Structure formats: structure tokens, C-alpha cells
Amino acid sequence: MLRRAAWGVDLTGGAVQAVHVERRGDRFRVVDVVEQPYSTPGDASETLLSHLPAGCDRALQELLQRRAATLADPVFVALPAFGARHGFIELQLSDPAKAEALLDFELHQALGGDLSQWAVRVGSLRRRADGLGAPFFAQRRDLLASFLNDVRRVGLPVDGLIPGPVALARYARSEWPDPGLQLVLEVKRTRTDYVYVTPERTRFRSSPLGCGGLKEPEFLPRSPQRDFDELAGRLVHEHHAARKALFGDKDGTALSRVHLLGDGARHPELKAALAELLRTEVVVPHLGRTVDVAPSRTGAHASRALELGTPLGLALAALDPPRGDSWDEDASLVKPPADRRLLRGLPALTTALLIVAFGLLALRWLVARDVESDEKELARVRAAVAWGAADDWEEARAAATADAQRVAELEGKAAALRNQMSFPGRLLESLRPPDVGARLVSLLLTPGEGQDEAELEFEIDQPQTKALERLAAHLEATGLSVVSSEGQRTESGAFLAKLKVAIHRVGSAP
Amino acid sequence: MRFAALALALAAFVFAFQDFVQRTWSLLGRDRAALAEHARVVDDHLARGEARGAPPSVQEVAHARELARAWRQERIEHERTFFAGAARASDYLLPPHRRPAVDGLAEQRTALEQQLLALPAELKAFAGASPERLGLEVPSLSGGISEDERRVADQVARSTALVRVLAAAHAVPNFVARDLAFERVDPASGSERLLLKVGGEAPLADAVQFYEVVLGDAADAPPRRLESFSLRRVPANEWGGAARRLPSPPVRIELRVGFEPVGDERRAAKKGVPK
Numbered sequence: 001m002l003r004r005a006a007w008g009v010d011l012t013g014g015a016v017q018a019v020h021v022e023r024r025g026d027r028f029r030v031v032d033v034v035e036q037p038y039s040t041p042g043d044a045s046e047t048l049l050s051h052l053p054a055g056c057d058r059a060l061q062e063l064l065q066r067r068a069a070t071l072a073d074p075v076f077v078a079l080p081a082f083g084a085r086h087g088f089i090e091l092q093l094s095d096p097a098k099a100e101a102l103l104d105f106e107l108h109q110a111l112g113g114d115l116s117q118w119a120v121r122v123g124s125l126r127r128r129a130d131g132l133g134a135p136f137f138a139q140r141r142d143l144l145a146s147f148l149n150d151v152r153r154v155g156l157p158v159d160g161l162i163p164g165p166v167a168l169a170r171y172a173r174s175e176w177p178d179p180g181l182q183l184v185l186e187v188k189r190t191r192t193d194y195v196y197v198t199p200e201r202t203r204f205r206s207s208p209l210g211c212g213g214l215k216e217p218e219f220l221p222r223s224p225q226r227d228f229d230e231l232a233g234r235l236v237h238e239h240h241a242a243r244k245a246l247f248g249d250k251d252g253t254a255l256s257r258v259h260l261l262g263d264g265a266r267h268p269e270l271k272a273a274l275a276e277l278l279r280t281e282v283v284v285p286h287l288g289r290t291v292d293v294a295p296s297r298t299g300a301h302a303s304r305a306l307e308l309g310t311p312l313g314l315a316l317a318a319l320d321p322p323r324g325d326s327w328d329e330d331a332s333l334v335k336p337p338a339d340r341r342l343l344r345g346l347p348a349l350t351t352a353l354l355i356v357a358f359g360l361l362a363l364r365w366l367v368a369r370d371v372e373s374d375e376k377e378l379a380r381v382r383a384a385v386a387w388g389a390a391d392d393w394e395e396a397r398a399a400a401t402a403d404a405q406r407v408a409e410l411e412g413k414a415a416a417l418r419n420q421m422s423f424p425g426r427l428l429e430s431l432r433p434p435d436v437g438a439r440l441v442s443l444l445l446t447p448g449e450g451q452d453e454a455e456l457e458f459e460i461d462q463p464q465t466k467a468l469e470r471l472a473a474h475l476e477a478t479g480l481s482v483v484s485s486e487g488q489r490t491e492s493g494a495f496l497a498k499l500k501v502a503i504h505r506v507g508s509a510p
Numbered sequence: 511m512r513f514a515a516l517a518l519a520l521a522a523f524v525f526a527f528q529d530f531v532q533r534t535w536s537l538l539g540r541d542r543a544a545l546a547e548h549a550r551v552v553d554d555h556l557a558r559g560e561a562r563g564a565p566p567s568v569q570e571v572a573h574a575r576e577l578a579r580a581w582r583q584e585r586i587e588h589e590r591t592f593f594a595g596a597a598r599a600s601d602y603l604l605p606p607h608r609r610p611a612v613d614g615l616a617e618q619r620t621a622l623e624q625q626l627l628a629l630p631a632e633l634k635a636f637a638g639a640s641p642e643r644l645g646l647e648v649p650s651l652s653g654g655i656s657e658d659e660r661r662v663a664d665q666v667a668r669s670t671a672l673v674r675v676l677a678a679a680h681a682v683p684n685f686v687a688r689d690l691a692f693e694r695v696d697p698a699s700g701s702e703r704l705l706l707k708v709g710g711e712a713p714l715a716d717a718v719q720f721y722e723v724v725l726g727d728a729a730d731a732p733p734r735r736l737e738s739f740s741l742r743r744v745p746a747n748e749w750g751g752a753a754r755r756l757p758s759p760p761v762r763i764e765l766r767v768g769f770e771p772v773g774d775e776r777r778a779a780k781k782g783v784p785k
């Protein structure tokens with residue numbers, strides 16, 4: 001099975017954070033993590049800009065140099081949400097076809113007219129109590145191009161570009177598909193993303209305040225609680241401001257849970273302070289629902305990988321693109337370059353060629369074996385029935401039959417000739433007795449196929465009564481068959497008998 | 511790396527495709543031919559089995575061959591007896607103990623020349639018969655017999671036929687020869703046959719004797735075949751000179767005799783010979 005993997009890379013927030021994730025059926029596995037800070041120690045805020053922060057290119061070297069082999073996989077990068085607009089278009093309609101047509105108009109209203117300046121992604125239509133609605137995200141094309149050029153200039157390939165908070169929401173929806181309002185709080189070194197997730201929509205805000213001012217857990221002072229309380233208080237304050245801006249003053253929806261991610265998740269004191277101030281359960285992910293970590297990594301690394309929400313959301317978006325009725329405002333704002341697509345297609349092409357080549361060679365082996373088998377079977381079938389013996393027998397029979405016919409022919413001819421030769425003598429001998437009284441005056445002997453025929457004429461000087469019948473009877477007694485007979489008186493008073501006879505064959509072959 | 515793998519895969523594909531075109535394709539053809547031949551052999555077996563039944567055993571074949579050999583010996587013996595040991599018409603020019611001739615045609619041509627030279631004198635007994643009318647080519651000082659094999663065979667057939675009739679005429683003392691001629695008939699079978707027509711007068715008993723001598727066993731002529739024989743009493747007013755020569759009232763006979771084809775002559779009969 002072809003391996004499907006992708007990189008999710010977040011370059012904002014004071015550190016390069018990247019995860020390499022493989023897809024295994026319905027689950028995802030983190031196989032590599034890169035985390036390289038580039039912000040100045042003690043710096044807890046950044047200017048929200050649309051281009052790469054200073055120092056990011058140096059921090060990318062580890063990713064670009066040591067992971068170059070795996071960078072052929074799709075690389076999805078988080079787009080800073082600075083200058084972006086997002087919202088929810090509500091339509092008082094129930095017919096999706098009409099709503100689709102109205103979406104463009106509503107986008108014009110929401111984005112101030114000219115859509116050509118915006119790169120827009122609109123989510124799928126979903127039903128609401130009063131009609132239909134769809135989320136959208138829009139970023140100015142010049143800012144998008146500026147960021148994209150910056151990233152590509154430093155050598156990082158970009159196959160997909162998704163707003164960081166949107167990617168974070170993607171990760172949150174995959175891992176915590178719980179009802180109610182959940183706050184995903186990703187506290188980075190120099191910034192914090194507030195992402196409010198409900199089953200219907202996503203709202204977010206970024207603030208230039210992070211936990212970069214905190215010392216690393218191992219270097220914390222003896223009583224660091226005041227720093228955490230102070231940071232937690234500022235974060236909660238920013239949360240209230242964001243919620244008021246995003247949900248309005250009158251919104252009273254209670255937070256069901258707060259998920260703490262990012263660098264801030266490394267500090268349990270911050271988690272406790274946030275829970276106390278928000279009066280809500282604050283959780284840090286330790287075990288993923290659909291995401292796990294390669295076994296070679298330690299437990300600390302595993303839980304740390306699960307805290308990198310934005311890179312994980314980017315990787316999930318790359319490996320599990322939205323389908324059907326799912327959320328799709330997290331679709332990439334750019335398409336992968338053609339050369340990258342071609343490069344990724346090479347293994348499949350190589351595999352296909354190898355399979356075809358192997359198939360052709362295997363086919364020859366199979367066909368050769370089949371030919372050998374068929375020819376052996378043909379020889380066996382030919383030899384199974386000894387028709388050669390039948391032919392020999394037929395030949396002997398034909399020769400014997402021909403010889404027998406020839407012998408019979410010669411015997412017949414000899415017998416016929418002998419019979420014909422002896423007939424006149426036999427006839428004269430039969431006329432010799434004095435009581436016959438007939439004198440042969442004419443004989444015409446004609447050979448026939450089965451028997452010979454003769455026309456005889458006799459002269460009887462003193463004919464008695466029934467002389468013709470008596471003569472015929474006498475001749476038949478000598479081996480002739482009288483076919484016809486007639487008699488007449490001659491002028492001299494004699495009786496002339498004319499008989500047509502068939503001569504029986506007598507005797508045998510010489 | 512990926513391009514190198516692709517190049518290797520492409521090379522493997524080219525090799526495999528070339529192998530397919532050069533070898534596998536012909537193997538497929540052989541396989542199809544073998545299957546078709548297999549089907550044909552099976553059909554042939556079924557058809558033969560349906561037509562002939564089971565093939566014979568080796569013993570049955572040996573027995574059939576033995577019978578065929580016996581029949582062949584029987585046929586050879588019958589032919590030797592029937593044709594008086596002759597294998598071809600020219601063998602009748604030689605004495606029976608030298609048949610069949612194994613020393614070529616030279617001696618037979620000599621015998622034929624001698625016979626052709628002797629026949630004119632013998633033919634004087636038949637009124638009106640001459641070598642020319644009988645189609646005989648009598649050798650002379652200026653030229654021998656023809657070199658054409660077909661003409662030689664024709665001369666052999668005519669001379670051997672005449673020998674038997676002339677012998678019969680001499681054997682019967684009171685036979686008065688009247689007519690002697692050859693004729694060619696072309697029966698429906700397509701092969702020409704040479705017939706000898708003999709006419710004459712003799713007392714009844716001598717006529718029957720003449721008839722029996724002409725048709726009887728003789729080693730100097732091919733086996734004869736009766737075509738027709740007629741015998742009729744001659745009226746007294748037609749006796750003429752015969753009354754003085756014959757002791758008893760004559761009958762007029764007319765005998766037409768054919769000759770069985772011998773050996774090569776049987777196979778060449780359809781080709782015909784010049785008249």
C-alpha cells in the first residue's frame with residue numbers, strides 16, 4: 001500500500017513547529033516533530049504581520065536540511081490570519097440551490113464589493129432554525145501572495161496554505177467532537193489563538209501575546225505563580241474581549257471546556273490559573289482520539305506532539321481533505337505546484353511500470369509453462385489412440401480387397417472364356433442323339449456380363465407335335481434357359497425353330 | 511532518487527515489453543495453435559471413433575497384413591497363370607520359360623522383327639489379307655521397325671494376336687479363310703481395344719474346332735476375350751469352290767476376338783495407341 005504522509009508547518013508564534021503525520025486508515029500517526037524557536041528569549045509578543053517573522057528562515061534550516069527527504073510529501077503551511085475576514089452568511093432560505101446563487105451576493109456584501117482582491121473559501125451549507133448558512137474565510141490576495149513568496153523564498157515548499165486558526169479548528173473538530181461551545185486556546189511564544197468551536201461554526205481571534213516571557217519549566221523561579229497568574233489574567237481578559245466581539249454582549253453560552261495547547265500547555269501552573277479564572281475545565285491533550293505518536297518517541301514527546309494543534313490541523317487537512325457535507329472552509333487557499341505534484345506522482349508511476357514489467361515477465365513464464373503443458377497434452381492425446389494401427393489395418397484391408405477383386409476378375413474371365421469356348425461343342429454334342437432330330441443351321445453367340453446369350457436356329461425335317469417345346473426342353477436339360485422361341489414351316493416342308501437362349505455358366509476357373 | 515528509480519523502472523518496462531513482443535507474443539501464438547490442434551485432434555478422434563469404432567490391436571493388424579500378403583500371393587499366382595507368365599504384351603514374343611523378360615527390349619525387338627518378317631508368308635492363306643491392311647510394318651532392308659514405343663507396342667499387339675489365329679487356321683485342316691482384319695473399338699470406358707475379326711468357311715465340326723483353338727489355352731498370345739461368334743449354314747448355291755475342297759457342307763463363321771490388356775498395357779490402355 002502506498003504510504004500517505006504530510007507535513008504541517010506553523011511558522012508564526014515565535015517558533016517553527018512542524019509535524020510529519022502518516023495516515024493509517026482512519027487514524028493518523030505523528031512520525032516526526034520539529035520545534036525550533038526563533039523569538040528572542042523573554043519576548044512575549046509579536047507584531048501581527050502577513051509576512052514571515054524575522055529569524056524564521058534560520059529556524060527552518062533544521063527542517064529543510066535534516067528532513068529534506070520527507071519534504072517530498074505534501075507540505076501545508078499555516079497562513080497568518082492578519083488582514084483576513086471570516087464569518088457566517090445567514091440566508092433566509094430553505095432551498096440549497098437558491099442559497100448557492102445568493103452566496104456570491106452575500107459575499108460581496110460581507111467583503112465590501114470587489115471579490116477579485118480576496119481569496120475566499122466558503123464552507124458547506126448547513127441548516128439552521130431560520131434557514132441556511134455557510135461559514136467563509138477570506139484573505140486579501142496581496143497578503144496571501146506576499147506570505148507565499150516569503151515562505152518559498154526561504155526554500156520551504158508549499159503545497160497548501162490554510163489559515164492557522166482554521167487549521168486549529170480542524171484539529172479540534174477531529175479530536176473533540178463534543179457538543180457545546182469549546183475554547184481551543186493555543187498559547188504560543190509570542191501570540192495566542194482563541195478558537196471558539198461549536199458544531200455549527202467556528203470563530204477565532206489572534207492576539208499578539210504569548211508565553212514567551214515565561215522561563216522554561218526547568219528554569220522557573222521559586223515562586224513563579226505570580227507570572228502565571230498575570231499571564232492567565234491577560235489571556236482571560238483577551239478572551240472576554242474576543243468573545244464579546246465575536247458573539248456579542250448578550251451571548252450567554254457557557255464554555256463547556258477549554259483546551260490548552262501550544263507552548264503554554266507545558267506549564268501546569270498556567271493551566272490551573274486559567275481554570276480558576278475561567279471557572280471551566282481546562283484540559284491539555286495527553287491521548288489523541290484519532291492521532292497517535294510513533295512508539296519510538298517518549299511519553300513527554302508524545303504528549304508534546306499532541307499539543308501542536310495548528311501543525312496537526314494542517315497535516316489532517318492535507319491527509320483528510322473535506323468530503324461531502326463536512327466543513328470545507330479549511331480547504332487550501334493555494335494549489336500545489338505542478339512540479340511537486342509530478343514529483344509525488346513519480347513513485348506511483350515507477351511502481352506501475354515495475355508492476356507492468358513484472359506482469360509481462362510473469363506472463364511469459366506462465367505462457368511458456370502453459371505452452372509446454374498444452375503441447376505435452378497434445379502429444380499425449382495424439383498417442384492415446386493408435387489410429388496408425390487402424391490406418392495399417394485399413395491399408396491391409398484395401399490391398400487384400402483389391403487383390404481379391406483382381407483374383408475374382410481373372411477367375412471370372414477365365415471361367416467365362418472357358419464356358420464360351422465349350423458352348424458350341426456342348427451344343428453339337430447335345431444334338432447328336434438320333435431322337436433329337438434337329439439340325440443346327442445358325443448360331444450367334446454374344447457374351448454378356450453375367451451370362452452369355454445365343455440365338456439359335458434349328459431345322460427339323462420330320463417335325464412331330466410340339467417339336468418346338470420338346471426341343472426347348474431338351475436344350476434346357478443341357479444347361480440353357482430358353483428366353484424365347486418361335487417356329488415356322490419352310491418351303492421345303494421342314495420346320496425351322498428359332499430360339500433365344502441364355503447360357504448358364506458351367507465349370508470353374510482354370 | 512525518485513528519477514533514478516523511475517529510470518530503472520522504465521528500463522525494466524522496456525526490457526519486459528521487448529521480451530513480450532519478441533518471445534511472449536510468439537508463445538501466445540504457439541499456445542493458441544496448440545489449443546486449436548488439440549481441439550482438432552480430439553474432433554478427429556471422435557469422428558474416427560464414430561466412423562470406425564475402436565482401433566484394432568497389434569495382433570489384429572498383424573493378422574490383416576498376413577491375409578493381405580496371402581491375397582497378394584494369390585493374385586500374383588492367378589495373374590501368372592492367366593497371362594502365361596507375361597508381364598507385358600511383348601513377353602508373348604518370347605518362349606514361356608523366359609517370361610517375364612528381364613533383359614530389356616532389344617531381344618524382344620529382334621523377335622518382333624523376325625515375327626513381322628514371317629507373317630506375310632503365313633497370311634497367304636487368308637484371301638485379301640495383307641500386312642498393310644492388317645497394319646503391320648514389315649521390316650525391310652531400307653528400314654527396321656519404328657522407334658516409337660507406342661507404335662512398337664501396337665505392332666506387338668497385332669503380331670501376337672495374328673499368331674494365335676494363324677496357328678488355329680493351320681491346325682484345322684478344312685478351314686477356308688475368307689477374311690481377317692483388325693478393328694479398334696472405343697467402348698464407353700474410354701480405353702481403346704484391339705479386336706481381331708476372322709471370317710471363313712469350314713464344316714461344322716471344324717468350325718467349332720477352329721473356334722475352340724482360337725479361344726483355347728495358348729502361351730503365345732495374350733488371353734482372349736470373345737466379342738461375338740456367329741455360325742450360319744451356307745446355302746448350297748453359295749458353296750462355290752468350297753464344295754470341291756470340303757468333305758461336308760460348310761458353315762460360314764465370323765469370329766470377333768479381343769485381347770486382355772497385360773501389365774503396363776492395362777495402365778496405358780487409356781492413353782490409346784495409333785490406329
